[in-house]
Amino acid sequence: MLVLLPTLLFGQSKKFEFGFSLGNNGQLDKTLNDFYFWGHESAYLDDTQKNRASNLKYSASARFFFTDNISARLKLGKAIRKDYYITSTPQEYKDFDIYQSETNLSPSLCFSKTIDKLEIMTGLEIPLVVAGDFTLKENYREIPDSVTVTLDNFTKVTMDGGFIWGINNFIGVKYYFTNWFGIGTEINYGLLFANIGDKMKMESVSTIPIAATSTYEVDKKYKKTFFSAPEVSFGLFLRFGKNKDNSCPQFR
Numbered sequence: 001m002l003v004l005l006p007t008l009l010f011g012q013s014k015k016f017e018f019g020f021s022l023g024n025n026g027q028l029d030k031t032l033n034d035f036y037f038w039g040h041e042s043a044y045l046d047d048t049q050k051n052r053a054s055n056l057k058y059s060a061s062a063r064f065f066f067t068d069n070i071s072a073r074l075k076l077g078k079a080i081r082k083d084y085y086i087t088s089t090p091q092e093y094k095d096f097d098i099y100q101s102e103t104n105l106s107p108s109l110c111f112s113k114t115i116d117k118l119e120i121m122t123g124l125e126i127p128l129v130v131a132g133d134f135t136l137k138e139n140y141r142e143i144p145d146s147v148t149v150t151l152d153n154f155t156k157v158t159m160d161g162g163f164i165w166g167i168n169n170f171i172g173v174k175y176y177f178t179n180w181f182g183i184g185t186e187i188n189y190g191l192l193f194a195n196i197g198d199k200m201k202m203e204s205v206s207t208i209p210i211a212a213t214s215t216y217e218v219d220k221k222y223k224k225t226f227f228s229a230p231e232v233s234f235g236l237f238l239r240f241g242k243n244k245d246n247s248c249p250q251f252r
Helices: 005-010 028-036
Strands: 014-021 050-054 057-065 070-089 092-115 118-125 128-132 134-142 151-159 162-176 183-209 211-228 231-241
Touching: 005 057, 005 211, 028 183, 028 211, 070 128, 092 162, 118 183, 162 231
Parallel strands: none
Antiparallel strands: 014 057, 014 231, 050 070, 057 070, 070 092, 092 118, 092 128, 092 134, 118 162, 128 162, 134 151, 151 183, 162 183, 183 211, 183 231
16 A cells, blocks of 8 residues: 555646635635724714725635645735725815735645536635734814814824634635636635734824824734634636646546
8 A cells, every 4th residue: 555655646647736816805804804993893984985995815826736636735815905984074074094914825635526627626724814913094184164174183003913723614616728727716614713913002193283192002802713704716727737648737
């Protein structure tokens, strides 16, 4: 058996797959939004505000096939929460600029079945996520007569990031138009452990009616074990490699 094992693992056609995908970051959005907010979560999300937001997750993956049905994958993902909200009336102006980045590195073991040009895949993944510091910047002005500014204030809130890890299951489907190019979709979900936050710091600077600065700092920590919501992604995939006879890789 020990003699046959290298042949079983490496005697098949060697293939490499590289992928680029776009997803909804669904596994982490709710947990991070529940913890990283100022005041209360709807304080800057009412109907009078104009906003633009970008919370998509971009991923790149590299996959190596031990056999036609067993492979290992390493996936690198990046999500940026960048929201900008504005509230404006003749007597008042307020805007919020929110930023936080998340980076994940996820090794996984994949099991797949290929039927003609269609591949169905599942497996186990270990997501390792670093959540960056959360920052919120607010500009606030009061203009009672629509002309004269009676209050002009800038506030910056910073909350420490943290680490999230766990174990995922995933299910994916890919369709290869040729033996090297295809498209696919994948759903990831699992059990995650979050250890985020440490300090929350706030600095407030006023220029009108008088110049003044105030700061304070409080503890704000969060530990949680939770089953995540599903994360859905769509991507493009490329395969490279050679068979033992140096021909192009083929599906079986």
